[in-house]
Amino acid sequence: MDARSQQLLKQIPFLRRYARALTGTSGRGDELVGLAVPVALSDPDAYGLARHERGPLYALLNRLFDAEEMRPALPESGHPMELALVQLPEMERRLFLLVSLEEVGCADAARILGIGLEEARRRMAAAQEALRESLIASIMIVEDDAIIAFDLAETVRTMGHKVCGTATTMDDAIDTARSCQPTLALMDLRLAHGDSGITTAQVLRQTSELPIIFVTAFGDELTRRGLEHLGPVIRKPFTREQIERAITQAVFAPSREAQLPLLAALAGHEGSPS
Known part of the structure; x- marks a missing residue:
């Protein structure tokens, strides 16, 4: 395995986590990562493999998600936070996932999504307020x-x-x-x-x-x-x-009908994701 492939391999757990949150299911998320891997390896410099950057890879996942005309799946768990997330406008949803789940800085998230920094800050504030309101019982x-x-x-x-x-x-x-x-x-x-x-x-x-x-x-x-x-x-x-x-x-408990794992963004994580 060459050095670029090794660098991409190190990013796979993070890409899977974001892709699963982006699509709404583990299976579709992994399929999306599967589509991204050959594209990233075909032009490693463009996708930041030599610079150990993850931003271009997140942007690639977004483009592939849109190209496949995917839509985020409705949450199966019925958890209020998952329901609130899927109801956000798509730009706000992706911004929230990048900043809160992937711990990407707001400026970097803005570049990934192709928007200005001030717009990103405004949209992030709107997403946080919408989620807060959705979680008021x-x-x-x-x-x-x-x-x-x-x-x-x-x-x-x-x-x-x-x-x-x-x-x-x-x-x-x-x-x-x-x-x-x-x-x-x-x-x-x-x-x-x-x-x-x-x-x-x-x-x-x-x-x-x-x-x-x-x-x-x-x-x-x-x-x-x-x-x-x-x-x-x-x-x-x-x-x-x-x-x-x-x-x-x-x-905040999931519905009685389904007790599926929550998104990593909600349950938290320690160290590298699996």
Whole structure:
């Protein structure tokens, strides 16, 4: 193997990581790298192999991706960050992947994408803001104790999420869910007027996959009735740390239907990627 081929071989793990994120799947990403390798070896100087540069290779992957008329695959995991990424405008998506996943400087990323530095900074800021907004959960609180409801709402807001509505009865909860379309509900088991949080959760689940966290002094009731699948339980009295941890797990967990690995950009990595 000659020196240029050896240099390209060292870049393959990084190229695979970017290509997989670019295409949305491991298989298509590896296919894209397979297309890039002979092109890079045909003109090693143009693709920075002698200078140990990765930028021209990233640009090549982008060109091949466009030439093949590929589109990023919809994320199979259902993870909120992956969904948010695929919904970004394509230039912003690629810029975010280069800067945040590949740790390319903004100026170098701008050159790879063929845009000016100021435009790259503006687009990167827009991408970050769009992702931040996409990851803000809209949370419904179903609790008939006003003090506890207030404490839950303050915890939600401190985390940067939104309280879309509060309810004290089953009818209130159903109406609130219908009007504000929450991404998560915090629900007591014993509600006003003798209403049941379990029945409320079952009614809500008939029309949606709304994640529910039960905050209750009667956590054994779910287990006794074999209804643990309705949602996790936080027992009263609770701490804010418990609520925060449960909300984070619910908001950022993949869907129940798929538990696939997250993008390297989300899960993080140590050392060279594989």
